[in-house]
Amino acid sequence: MGDVKIYCSKCGKKLLSYNPPGFIRYKSPVKRCPSCNTRYVDPRCWEIAIQGLPRDTFNIKSFLIMLVFGVLFLWRGIVLFGMRTLGAPDNIQWLMPTTITLAGIIMVIGSIIEIILILTGAKQKRFDKLKRESEDRLNDKSYAYILSDLGYNVPDKYL
Numbered sequence: 297m298g299d300v301k302i303y304c305s306k307c308g309k310k311l312l313s314y315n316p317p318g319f320i321r322y323k324s325p326v327k328r329c330p331s332c333n334t335r336y337v338d339p340r341c342w343e344i345a346i347q348g349l350p351r352d353t354f355n356i357k358s359f360l361i362m363l364v365f366g367v368l369f370l371w372r373g374i375v376l377f378g379m380r381t382l383g384a385p386d387n388i389q390w391l392m393p394t395t396i397t398l399a400g401i402i403m404v405i406g407s408i409i410e411i412i413l414i415l416t417g418a419k420q421k422r423f424d425k426l427k428r429e430s431e432d433r434l435n436d437k438s439y440a441y442i443l444s445d446l447g448y449n450v451p452d453k454y455l
């Protein structure tokens with residue numbers, strides 16, 4: 297199930313189905329149909345040298361907001377452990393508080409790690425490296441033309 301569906305231009309096989317933006321990866325978007333080997337572009341894979349990065353990649357504020365929500369989830373989950381969920385059978389009373397608590401823990405840890413990586417410059421370094429790799433790929437003219445032919449918006453300087 298997904299809002300975006302991509303079919304092979306040659307054999308019609310369903311290649312992708314997802315809800316945008318999907319899970320963005322920073323690598324070559326050129327893939328091949330497993331059934332007939334025809335090339336296609338996966339829009340969830342970004343060439344950083346062309347597309348840049350999602351807006352909030354280095355936005356500490358957005359991760360601080362996530363941290364606050366994580367703490368609220370965690371707190372709510374712990375409070376729920378002491379309460380009964382109306383209408384839920386006894387044997388799954390633990391489910392709701394556990395789910396909320398776990399989501400809170402993941403959000404808290406995830407946002408703290410992101411904030412540390414941004415503050416120490418480690419995140420910048422990682423994306424600088426990914427950008428160089430992207431530029432290296434695009435500096436290969438045959439690759440740039442393949443991307444362009446597949447409908448990817450490749451700037452003139454690479455062609």
Ligand SMILES: [Zn+2]
Pocket residue numbers: 304305306307308309329330331332333334
């Ligand atoms: Zn195909």
